[in-house]
Amino acid sequence: xxxxxxxxxxxxxxxxxxxxxxxxxxxxxxxxxxxxxxxxxxxxxxxxxxxxxxxxxxxxxxxxxxxxxxxxxxxxxxxxxxxxxxxxxxxxxxxxxxxxxxxxxxxxxxxxxxxxxxxxxxxxxxxxxxxxxxxxxxxxxxxxxxxxxxxxxxxxxxxxxxxxxxxxxxxxxxxxxxxxxxxxxxxxxxxxxxxxxxxxxxxxxxxxxxxxxxxxxxxxxxxxxxxxxxxxxxxxxxxxxxxxxxxxxxxxxxxxxxxxxxxxxxxxxxxxxxxxxxxxxxxxxxxxxxxxxxxxxxxxxxxxxxxxxxxx
Numbered sequence: 016x017x018x019x020x021x022x023x024x025x026x027x028x029x030x031x032x033x034x035x036x037x038x039x040x041x042x043x044x045x046x047x048x049x050x051x052x053x054x055x056x057x058x059x060x061x062x063x064x065x066x067x068x069x070x071x072x073x074x075x076x077x078x079x080x081x082x083x084x085x086x087x088x089x090x091x092x093x094x095x096x097x098x099x100x101x102x103x104x105x106x107x108x109x110x111x112x113x114x115x116x117x118x119x120x121x122x123x124x125x126x127x128x129x130x131x132x133x134x135x136x137x138x139x140x141x142x143x144x145x146x147x148x149x150x151x152x153x154x155x156x157x158x159x160x161x162x163x164x165x166x167x168x169x170x171x172x173x174x175x176x177x178x179x180x181x182x183x184x185x186x187x188x189x190x191x192x193x194x195x196x197x198x199x200x201x202x203x204x205x206x207x208x209x210x211x212x213x214x215x216x217x218x219x220x221x222x223x224x225x226x227x228x229x230x231x232x233x234x235x236x237x238x239x240x241x242x243x244x245x246x247x248x249x250x251x252x253x254x255x256x257x258x259x260x261x262x263x264x265x266x267x268x269x270x271x272x273x274x275x276x277x278x279x280x281x282x283x284x285x286x287x288x289x290x291x292x293x294x295x296x297x298x299x300x301x302x303x304x305x306x307x308x309x310x311x312x313x314x315x316x317x318x319x320x321x322x323x324x325x326x327x
Contacts, residue, residue: 030065041095043088049095049113056082056282058097058111072116074099074282081259081282085126088113089151096127096135102258102280106238108137110154119154122147125169125238128181138179140237142167142192168192169238193217198232211250220264224271229291231255231265231274242276244291253293256280266311267291275300275310286310286321 030048040050047060049071057073074080084098084106093114099107108124111117121127124137135149135156144164148157168178168190178190195215200208210230217235224231230245240263242256256262259280266275271291278287278297284306289297301307303323310321 028065030061030063031068041086041088043092043095043113044090045088045092045113047088049086049088051083051086058083058086058095060113070116071095071113072097072111072118076282079103081279086111087127087129089129090131091151094151094154096121096129098124098126100260105140108135121149121154121156126179128179128187130181130185131183132185136163136181136187138167138169140169140239142169144179144187144189163187164189166192198230210245210247214245214250222265222267222274224267224291225269226271229271231267231291233263233265242274242289244274244293253291255289255291255293256287256297258297264309268312269314269316275312277308277310284308286319 031050031052040048042048046063048063049058049060051057052059052068058071059068060071061068072083074082079101081100081102084100087096089095094110094112097109097111099109105123106125108121108127110119110121122137123139125140126138128136129149129151130136133148133150134146136144136146137160138144142165143162144167145160146163147160150157180188196218197212197215198210198218198221200210218232219235220233222231228247230247232243232245233240234243238260240261241254242262242265244253244255245251255274256276256278259278262276262278264277268275273288274291275286275288277284280287280297285302286300286307287297288300289295301310301319301321305323307321307323310319312319
């Protein structure tokens, strides 16, 4: 949902009801608000007074494009920067013609910000931000990129968008990456034991198998969230889900053989199931017109409980 409000006070106006994507939304000099939304997570636009959104450009699934992200209209008013998120592999920075929808690839990167003096600051999935000269009319990059920041949090759809913003005066505001974390076991008496001192990363959504021998965990790497299973005794790690930008909130099936999890591998958040040993491809468990954000089976395996409507 997108809304606008008068800076000096006044009631908010709903511009888009449903399907507006939280990581995209930018005003343009031509009076349009550009945002990512719809079932295809395409680039759309709407007037400040509201009305039906208009399609600007949609992802090309034949080229492994999953969805668009972070639109930023350029001063010319004819083009906008976008990030093309792919089903797998690195994201790309591109420029989209706001009239025809034609897309011109620029460089690899997770997010790009244009400065008023002709510089493009590109954030890589490794948390490194580089500055390179950019002509918004010819859409050409010039010169060698110069590193301006390191250790920026790349973020992800599941864990929050990239904390990276630029003012018109040239001030860059950014969020630093989280320090490496460890998984610990805590006793009822308050004792803390590190599972493995050599195992560190950015973790989330822990889930123990029914027999207590395996741990399903979300591991964030280079702007994506992947699903992994760790054998607690041996330390063996097996990846069961990685396509899309996030695979998280895994829960075990009652027999301990499979995992239910949330993924945007199809371009929209939905519940999937995959073998815990990584031996097979994930299958769709439940499709819903609204985005699905959590799912779990009852212990007898008869009921699927899921939550929808939080991100799409």
